[in-house]
Amino acid sequence: MTLQLTVQMAITGVTLGLIYGLIAIGLTLIFGVMRIIQYAHGEIYMLGAYFLYYWFDKWHLPYWAGFVMSAVVIFFFGAGLQLLLFRPLHGKDMLYSLAVSLALIFIISSAGIIAFGAVIRGISSFVTGQIRIAGAEWTFERMVIAGISLVLIIALWFLLQRTKIGLAMRAVAEDPETSSLQGINNRRIHWVAMGLGSALSAMAGCLMGTLMFIVPSMGFLATIKAFMIVIMGGLGSVPGALVGGFVIGFIDSFLTTLATSELAYIIGFVTIFVILVFKPSGLFGQAWE
C-alpha cells in the first residue's frame, strides 16, 4: 500500500466519519432526550438530500441557501412528526413508537421512489479545483464538506453546553421528572430535539449527496450505519457518536478499498452484537435504564 493510497483513504475516512458523525449525533440526541428509536432517521436524511437536489440542480437556486433551507424545512418536518405521531405515544410501550418509525420508513421511502424515481442522481458540486499534498488529491469540495461538518458538530456541542435550551435538553435526557419539576417544558424540548436531530440528519444528507450520489433507498443504509455508530459510542452519548462516526468512516474507507464490503458488514454486525450483550452502554457512554 503506497503512501498516496493511504493518505487518500484517510481523507475519505475523515470526511465520511464527520458526515456519519452528524447523522449519528442526530439519532443519539433523539434517543437521549425522548428514549425512542427513530428508525426512520435515514429516511429523513434522504429527504434532506433530495430537497437540496431540487433546489440546486432543478430550480438553480443558490447552493448554500438551499443547504440552510433544507435544514430549516426538515427541522419543522421532524418537529411535526414528533407533535403529530410520537407525542401521543409517549409513556406507552416502546413497541408503539418503534412501529410508528417503521411505518415512516415504509411511507417515506416508497413515496420517495414514487416522487423522485428510483434513479441514481447527484447534487452538483458547489466548488471545483484541487491541490496535491503527499501525492494525494485534496479536492476543495471534500475539504469544505469536512469543514462544514466539523463546524456543525462544534456548533451543536456549543448549543448543548452553553445555551439555555441545550441545558434544558440535557436535563430532560438526564431525568425527565426532575426537569419538569424544575419548570422545564418537556414537551417543547421533545419537539425541539426531534427537529434538531432531523435537521442534522438532513444536512448530513446534503453533504453526502454532494460528495457521493443520492437515491431514494439511501436512507436505510444510513440508518444501519447510524445505529452501528450509536451502539458503539453508547446510546445517548454525543462524543461517543463522533468517535463511532470516525471508526465507521475509516472502516468504510479502508475496507471497501482493500477487502469485500460483504465481510465488513458481517464483522460489523458481530461486533455490534458483542457490544450490546457485554457492554450495552457502548464503548464511551453510560447505560440508560
Next chain:
Amino acid sequence: MNEKSKTLLRNRPSLVVLLWLAGIALLLAFPFLINQERYILHVAIVVFFNICLATSMWLIWSLGFVSFAHAGFMGIGAYTSALFFLRLGLPLWFGVIAGALVGALIAMVVSLPLMRTRAVYFFMASWAVGEVIKRIFAYYRGFFGGWEGLFRIMPPKLGPLDFANRTAYYYLAMVLMVLIVLVVYRLNKTRTGWIFWSIHEAEVLSSHVGIHALKYKVAAFTIASALAAMTGALYAHYHTYINPKSFDIWTSEFALVHIIVGGLSTAAGPVLGAVFLTIIDELLRPTEFYRIVIFGVILILTVLFLPGGLESIPKRLRLRLWKLPEDKDTQKSIAGAFGKGRK
C-alpha cells in the same frame, strides 16, 4: 391477556373445541369452495406462511421481546431443507425436521447471550443476529449460492400424491399453520403462557416466586425460532427458489406489522393481522409502491387509533353500541367501596 381467569380454567372446552373444528373444516373445504382457483390458492398459501411467521414471533412477544432475527431463522430452515434436497436428495419431510432442529440449536446458542439484553438493546441485538444470518448466506457463495440463491428446490411426493399440485401444497401449508397456531395457542392458555406473560409484566417479581426467567426466555425463543424454521422449509419447497433477500429484516418487520395491526394480547392477533394484511397486500399489488405507503398508513392509524389491534374490535363494538361494560357491577362496587380510601 386481559381475559379473566375464570374463562381460563373453567372455560367451556366443548365450545372452544367446536370453534377450532369448525375453522379447520372450513379450511379443508376452502379449495373446493373456490373451485381450486390457482391464484386464490396461492394467496391462501402466502397467508398461511405469514400466519406461521407472525404467530411464532408473537410467542416471543409474550415474554416482552420483539425479535428482528425471526426471518433469519426462517431462512435457516429454508436453507437447511433446500440443501438437504439439493445435496443429499432428501425430500422436504427430512428437511423440515432438520431445519427445525438446526434452527432450534442455533436459536438456543444465540439466545443465551442475546437474552441478557433488554428492550432497546434486545431489539438492536436481534437485528444484528438477523443481518449476520442473512449475510452469511450471501457471503458463502459456494455453499449457499450467494445473493443469487438456490434453485430447483422441488416440492415432495407422498405415495401417489405430488405436492407440485397447488391444492396439495395448500393442505400441506395448512397442516403446518394449524399445528403452529395450535401449539402457540395452547402454550399461551396454560401455565407456560402465564409464566411467559409474568416475565413480560414483571420479571423481577416472577423471579422472586421461583421462576428461572432466563430458562423460559431461552425456551420461548428456541421454540419460536424452530417454528419459523419449519415455515421456512415449506416456503423454500413452495417457491422452489430462495435467496438471502427473502429472509432479511423486512420480512421480520412485516411480521411485526401483522402482529401490531392484528393485536398484541392474544394469539388471535397475529392470525387476524396476517390474514387481513396479506389480503390487502395482494389487492394492492398492482399499485406497486403505493401499497407500501398504504401499509405504513394502516400501521400508524392502528397504533394511534386502535392500539389493541383488530382483535379488540368486537369488545370496542360491544362497548360502543350497547354501552355495556362487561364488568360494570364489579367496577362500581370497587369504586364505591374504596374510591375514597385510596391514598
Next chain:
Amino acid sequence: MALLDIQKVSMHFGGLKAIRELDFAVQQGEIRGLIGPNGAGKTTLFNVISGIYLPTRGRFFFQGQDITRLRPHGTAKLGIIRTFQAITLFKHFSVLRNVMVGCHLHSHYSFFGSLLGTPNSLRHERENEARSMEILEFMGLARYKDELAMNLPHGHQRALGISIALAGQPSLLMLDEPVTGMNPEESAAMMKLIQKIRDRGITILLIEHDMKVVMGICERITVLNFGEKIAEGTPEEIRKDPDVHEAYLGGEHYVA
C-alpha cells in the same frame, strides 16, 4: 441455629458503601423489624439477601446453607420470598392468576403436561386454584379474584403482593414497607394479618417506617444507619437507645 445468618456482609456501589460489615441473625418463628433512616441500606439488604445483588464481601446462610451466590429464583426455591416497596404485581393479570403464578414452585408444572392438558396437569391446576383461593380468603381479597390487579385500590394491591409471596410457601417472608400508603384502619388490619402469618409458622423480616406498626408487632428490631447496625433489641430497648435517637433526631433525618 438461626434461620438466616448474615456474616460481615458489605455492599458497595462504586464509592458508595450501602452496607458495611453487617452481622445479624433472624431466628426461626420471630417477627423481626428492620428500621433506619432513609438511605440506611434496608432495601439494599433485601436485594442482597434475595439475590438481586451479589454482596461485595461477606456471606450469608439460610438454614445453615450458604446462599450468598444464589439468584432470586434460587433463594425463592429455598423458601425466602419477599415483597417490594414499590408495589410490584402482574398488573394485567386477574387477582387470582397473580396468586396462581405465585404458586409456581409448588405447582408440579411440566411443560408437556401443560401443553397437552393431561388429566394430571389439570388436577394440579385445580389444586393450585384451591390453594390460591384459600390465600385470597385469608388476605381478605377473595371477592376481587376476577378483577385485574391494576384496578385494585392501593391497600389491596399491597395485600395482593403479600398473597403472591405466600403462594410460594416461604419459610422466611421479607416484607418491604407492607403498610406504606395505607390508612390507619387498613394498617391495623395488616398488622393482624402479619401476626396471623407468623402464627402459621412463617418467620417474618420486615422493613417499615411506621413506628406504631414496628413497635406493635415486632419481637426484636434491628436498626441500621449508613449501612451499619447501630442497635438491636426488643421494642422497649430500641425506644430507649440513645444511638437510635441520635440517628433519627440528630442531623437532618426526619422522624420516620
